[in-house]
Amino acid sequence: MKFDKDLMRDILLAVEASDEVPLKWTALDLPDKSLQETSYHVMLLHEAGFIEAQNLTNLKTYQWQPKRLTFKGHELLDTIRDDEVWRRTKAGAEKAGGASISFIWELAKAYGKHVAKERLGVDLT
Known part of the structure; x- marks a missing residue:
């Protein structure tokens, strides 16, 4: 499956x-x-x-x-809750050729920081 x-x-x-x-x-x-x-x-x-x-x-x-x-599940969900972050995360996973749940979470964290920077002007790196 x-x-x-x-x-x-x-x-x-x-x-x-x-x-x-x-x-x-x-x-x-x-x-x-x-x-x-x-x-x-x-x-x-x-x-x-x-x-x-x-x-x-x-x-x-x-x-x-x-x-x-x-707790880990709440963290993951809070990371991928935003539709724009989720859209970018899925697109990134597809470009990478598929991804594990852990890799998706890492991508989501990176895209989340990027979206926050775009929206807030704050660099979270």
Whole structure:
């Protein structure tokens, strides 16, 4: 299964927006995405340390459910929340020929600083 950068971001945004207490699972309702696709990306985000999630896979269904963002997940989401930063990050990842979650985060931080400089006139390097 291919890694979908937009789905990763959508999952992070949905988990953050959830009103559930961190001990409960966050229900994800992501249009046009299958349970399998979503579960796969939840698992990857969990493995990378961006969310706490649980494997609920059984004999009939492959399913991972998120519970909460980790501190690292909040940092990543705050970095890629801005649409312009996210657009540039994705374009940069495509130019690089694909990217891991960690590389995407590094790109997002760099583009975030660049966008902040453009908007605020402050150099954050």
